[in-house]
Amino acid sequence: MRLLIANHFANAYESLRSNRMRTTLTILGVTIGIASITVILSLSSGASRLVTSQVGQLGGSTAIVRPGSPMRDLQLSDITASLGGTATVSSLTEQDLITIKNIPEVEAAAPLMLLSGSLTASDETPDKSSLVATTPDFINITPLDMIDGQFIDSVTNQETAVIGAQLSVDLFGTEQSIGRTFRTHGTTFTVIGIIKRQNNPINYNNIDLDHTAIISLEIGKNFNQGVASLQQINIKSTSPDKLAGVVEQTKNTIQSNHFGETNFSIMTDDDLVRPSNELFAAISATLSTVAAISLIVGGIGIMNIMLVGVTERTREIGIRKALGASNTHITWQFLIESLVMSSAGGVLGYLAGYLAAFAISRSFLTFDPAFTWTIAGVALGVSVLVGTLFGLYPAIRAARKDPIEALRQYH
């Protein structure tokens, strides 16, 4: 039996157009549901893509060492928590750094030491700033583009610093601040380089480089009674396939430094991405469930209006049946009408969702929402599902109408 799909579409269009107001309102219900799901999915996958791309840049040959016991599973907080939180009890020392550097397959190792305290230039003291001490190797492991100047190196003066572009603006009102000075911990630093804007505060270094001043480890130690308290050591192996061996040797050497105690953890690319991706997935699943409720409300709207339509057109159903329409024909006629409404809501919701996601990310967040076919597929798939689910009952009800009863009805 032919299903007359094209005919049903023409029919649905005709009947939806003749009730423009209520069609619009019904579609709006679905649009809102799909839009919220699109916002959630695009932002969460944008966030998880950000972390993945960050780690991807490492090229598979990077491991990081952090203080703290590795006994529990790695948590997202291990990656994104502010380094300051663990600063007071760091178990990593300068000795660890030196022994790691001595491992033959290690190409470079750089410490990260976060220092508390604020930065001041003339009268400006930015609220959001951080001070990190490291070695010149840092830039070999985390490639950074410089707007101007250079990164700290072995021959630069101790009292020089490299700052992020936004920090430069906050301190001096310009990105061109080479040679300008700021004060912290009673020392005056001269700016020798400005790091290009990164726009990704969530990364494995746990520092928002845009708001950071980088100084050398030597002077950093001076601010901490001459002791290096490292929150992280970045290690780069000579090639990606040597990384596993490097991790093993690092573990052994630090363990022997720490008298056999494993009060540190070593993470490689996969470890860094997995928990954050899992967390983003969990967050987006939770939020999507909430959004699904609004979608159910939209679906109920469709069902409601379809039931009204079926009642209004009882007589038409009787006529169509008398003229040779089978139950299948009638079912499809009404089902397609509800599908047209829900898919229109799906398409509009997807577009509206992306606009909203962009508006949100531009005004509150530092990353862009992700465009993927998966999200488009989910938006359209879910809207078709809603249309089918909530359109089926009214359609079957329409098809089951007794033609004689239906023809007897006046309106």
Next chain:
Amino acid sequence: MKKAATTPPVIALSGLTKRYGVGDATHTVLNGVDLVIEKGEFIAIMGPSGCGKTTLLNILGLLDHADDGDYFLDGRSVDTLSGGKRAQIRSSQVGFVFQNFNLVPRLNVIDNVALPLTYRGVGHTKRLKEASKMLATFHLSEREYYMPWQLSGGQTQRVAIARALVNNPSIVLADEPTGNLDSRSSHVIMEELADIHARGNTIIMVTHNPDLTSYASRVIRMLDGKIDSDTKVPRAQKPETAPKIRLDSLVKPVKKSGKKKGRKK
């Protein structure tokens, strides 16, 4: 009962029974109807209200099921047919004309006429062509894109008849087709039906109006769910009883008066 070996009758009923209600409230609407209708007959079914005429017509048109008895359509029993199959037969073999016209109010005249073709899977353009051709035979070409509410009663019923005939059914079932029309329009409609009967269609018409039986070739009177009398009308009689109004003489004046009526509405 007799079943012709060569060509089976279009419709053969034996002991057809239909009841409504349950228990004490059971009401037998059709009580053992036996009827054989041959191809090309024009049957008028008469009888008081509630005697089961419409129910019989609905069962003949496969819109309703009988509770007992057999119904052979073109020699085949329809009792065991599935809903889809019944719909298919309605679409290909049965044309309905209703007392209250029953055009789909949302669709214009030509779409209404083309509707039965839709369910036979005819393409859009071909559908409209066929419908247009059919409307032309009813002198309604100028009304193709009118909406149903813009037509007079007589025109509406002619559209409905055009729709009933568009897929070339073997039987046309008319339930009081002139019930809502004045006598002049009634005769026009009857002339149309007589005309399609003359072309070889089988017509079964329910009516209250004894005047109209003069168009039929056979008159069946029903009483309390049974066939009371069944008389064949001799063909020679027809021109005498209905000589006054012929279709051709009516066409032009009717079209004009139809327009006026349309405006009055």
